[in-house]
Amino acid sequence: MSASAEAPAAPAAASRKRSVVRSLLRLWPYVRPVRGRVFTAAGVAIVAASMGLVMPLVLKWIVDGPVTDGDTAGVWLGGLVLLVVGVTEAALFGLRRWLVARPLTRVEADMRSALYRHVQRLPVSFHDRWPTGQLLSRGTGDLQLLRMFLAFGLTFLIVNSATILIGFGVLLAQDWLLGLILIGPVVPLIFVCWIFEQRFSVVARRAQDQMGDLTTVVEESILGIRIIKGFGRHRSQARAFDALTRRLMDTELHKARLLAAIWLVILSLPELFLGIALVVGVGEVADGALTAGTLVAFMTTAMTLRWPVESIGFLLALCNEAATATDRFFEVMDVEVPAEPGTATAAAEAGATTGDGLRFENVVFRYPDAAPDSTPVLNGVDLHIRPGETLALVGGTGSGKTTLIALVPRLYEVTEGRVTLDGVDIAGLSRDEVRRRVAVAFEEPTLFSASVRENVLMGSPGSGREDLDRALAVSQAEGFVGALPAGSETEVGEQGLSLSGGQRQRLALARAVIGQPAFLVLDDPLSALDVHTEARVEAALREVLATTTALVVAHRPSTVQLADRVALLSGGRIVAVGTHTELLHGNAEYRHLMTGEHTEEHNAYSEVAAR
Template identity: 70%
Template sequence: MPRTPATASQDRSAVRSLLRLWPYVRPVRIRLFAAAFVAVLASCTGLVIPLVLKWMVDGPVADRDTAGVWLGALCLLLLGVAEALLFGLRRWLVARPLSHVEAEMRADLYGRLQRLPVAFHDRWASGQLLSRATSDLGLLRMFLAFPLTFLLVNSVTILFGVVIMLLQDWTLGLVILGPAIPVVVVCVYFENRYAVVARRSQDQAGDLTTVVEESVLGIRIIKGFGRHRSQALAFRELSSTLRGTELHKARLLATIWAVIVTLPEVAIGAALVLGVVQVADGELSAGTLVAFLSTALALRWPVDSIGFLLAMSQEAATATERYFEVMDEAPEEPDGHGGRAAASDGGLRFDGVTFRYPDASPDSPPTLDGVDLHIRPGESMALVGATGSGKTTLTALVPRLHEVTAGRITLDGEDITAMSREELRSRVAVAFEEPTLFSASVGENVLMGAADGAGAVELERALGVAQADFAHALPQGVETQVGEQGLSLSGGQRQRLALARAVVGQPRFLVLDDPLSALDVHTEAAVEAALRQVLADTTALIVAHRPSTVLLADRVALLSDGRVTAVGTHQELLRSNTEYAHLMSGEPSGTQFGTQFGEQEADRR
């Protein structure tokens, strides 16, 4: 089930949340302020129309002045055209800057996601992050384009309209103002309840996005196990939950709209009856009543839209909160924050390294506990251990995908925390057991591991080492697009391309996490033969599960329950360590078998 890592805060403030958008709005504030001013001017232009009607009714119409009527009609036409042009100008003013704001926010979010530690990505569902980068930012752009402006415009319009009505007849004006207090009370109540439901809806939309993404990426598993009905049922349940939340939002919005629309309509009806009585008694001119009612009707949209604008503002506030939940996450520790004094040993050294995952229980044992290991310059060391012993975690610490909890790791005597990540990762190349390829060409995927400027020569060399010459037989050769996750290739082909990516830059340090697990016997032998030439010029740590991979290394370290329990050559450990012999043989009585196997392999080498 998708995880929603954050929930709405009980003491949230929509205004406080939305104010966090100011750094992004500030560069385009002049155009936004100009757009707001133009919109206010257009709205106020509309309020002049009732005054023209008053003049026409009490003047030319009452006096049967045809020329005056045509003059009034021309004024009304010009006012209408001016209002339309001003609103069009407002839209033109906001279109470009708001698309820029959205693009900047999306770029910042993507950049922050790249800088956040791996532990963050382990904790968050990808669909939640995708929904923040797409639908949430779309809501914010809509808020800046429409509700933000028209909350101001409609407030100013209502204020001026009420002043005009009070000046025309204060008794009728008080009748119109009667519903103001109940409307305000209902709006406050509505805002608090709608905020909770809006947040729930956006989180559920993120969960639904996660399900869709996982279903697309795992379509082979779903089809292979015939689980499409159960997946469809899970999707339908989440979709139904989201539908229920959206209906709840609709009911809340309908309630507030009903109150906001009904009370002013009743007030207008009452003002109409009272005004007609005053006209009949000669206390009010017909023109004044027409102007008063026209003004009241002109205020219907600004008043009626309050609920709609508040709803959009609340959704924008929750979208802002969700956006800054990611932006407020602490990125990886700053580069070069100061390591200990450099040691005299070269190569790769683990010195008392302890590691516990950030979300692990404080009472649980650490994943790695006091690991001491030294891989000499130019040496290859195989890392062997049972499943769950911490091998992959240890390799992830070298390029600082995770930060050590205690102890330190040095490269050629320099603490890795004392160098920038860019420098560290230029020295260390990695290949993981689960190869990840991107929606790009074969060549682009491989050259991601090389420095800028690398070309065909480096690509061909890396493909040769990884025995990935199959790339030339693809429809467009190395320019062939491999597709999302590289699923158009076999597991062995993906693994060979990942290995090519690791060696293309001729790194000084190489970390390989069981890089040959998906290869057949013959391909594995060919890759090993080429890889030995690469390992002769680099310092390497190789996670190995099979004896053939272990034989690539000069020495072997046995990792057991997060500790290095033995270090030696393959033959030494086979003879002296029962656990190692068992791991190599796969049999309970692995010592005798493993010793025999070691002697045979020694003869082969």
């Protein structure tokens, strides 16, 4: 958990240039299923806005007709027409909202589901690079912003543009000179809006990325609350949070200043020209060139157009933020999921060697973001675990043990060489097939906010109560599970932190063995257990290991005793294979790892490994 003010940013260029329209058009596949209601809603909104332009024409008739002629009945009739027009306009706007509310909420839900499914399918190397908060902010805040844009911003961008065009047509039809005066600000407004869009897009992206950084810090602080309290780091974490909050606040204030500037221009420039038009119009009425009703209708129409014109700044800002949210969404969606072998699976299985066990053949591995010429983590690993054999993998810290076992369930893909299950290259099998054959239990047990039963059954969803009881018995978890308030139906809470480390590790082990897998990969599965529980688990685990092919990372002699043979990993290579006794007597490095004994021979091994 980081306590620095500089939270890690997503691997994306925050200020890169892009077309707002091109970005927003990428939403079309998600909007297409509801396009009928969206377009209908836009049409209804245009009609509703047009009703507002009918009112000035009714006013013109009232002023030049009944008012001029002293016709009281005509004035009442005109008032009734205005009431009907107003009620119709309000009803149409209500209809528009009803048309888009449900379908666009469904669009947001579909996009969130698509993002979740895609993130689940992406390789572990992707999650190694991306901060959790950045993914959370894309799946929550960004998608909410897109729904608001589609439901409100896009509709009113269309409606207000249409209203402005229709309105200026009405103005020119009423008096072409006054109409031309009001059109005067259009060109400078377009230029100012273009400048605004260029600057606002960069700041909007920065703000959304900073929100992702802030989300990351909050998420890490909550998950690591025990560490923060245990080391008394709440003040430093608060300072880090405050620093990120201030950065985000400064960016939001920058956005506000840009919006204030564009609003100042958009509000003041049309008002100036409206004043000029009013002066000219009054002069024309005084000269008899224009009726009073026409001037009233003209000015009323111009006032009706104030909101569509004034909203340009807000809608431009919303468009830019929506385009940025779209870019951030597709930055994740555009990450390619590694291709599955498909029909190659059958061909691969056809060449299988029955009962060949698990093999690593000249395996080389570099992490995906490592330089091609960098020293590989694993460099030519050759290892064979025979069918039904349990092999312990031993090595110093940083030797690559966890990386090696992560290759078996294809959490990472080998850079060179291959890994085979019973003679079948796992690269030719689908990941689902590999993970059906291989069960894993990691050193750091991860549990989910679900019941004990649900957590264990994740290892074999089709298993029943008998299988669950057997798995809990193997991991020696039935005792503490039975003592929980609701037994195996007890919710363990987020990350399983309501349980002890040893209890979480035993449930993770139960999850690995419940499906009776053909291949079992265990990463130091007993490290958090006390010696007495460890002995009981080992005794029960021996029965499971007798019927499966297992690779077990071991750090303690007691765990090594479970294995038929031991492999020593050093410097990215397997440097020795044998029984525990053979290696203990014949290999200084292994003896040092198991007993802590230092010898000149071990020092020589260390120097060679370092080189």
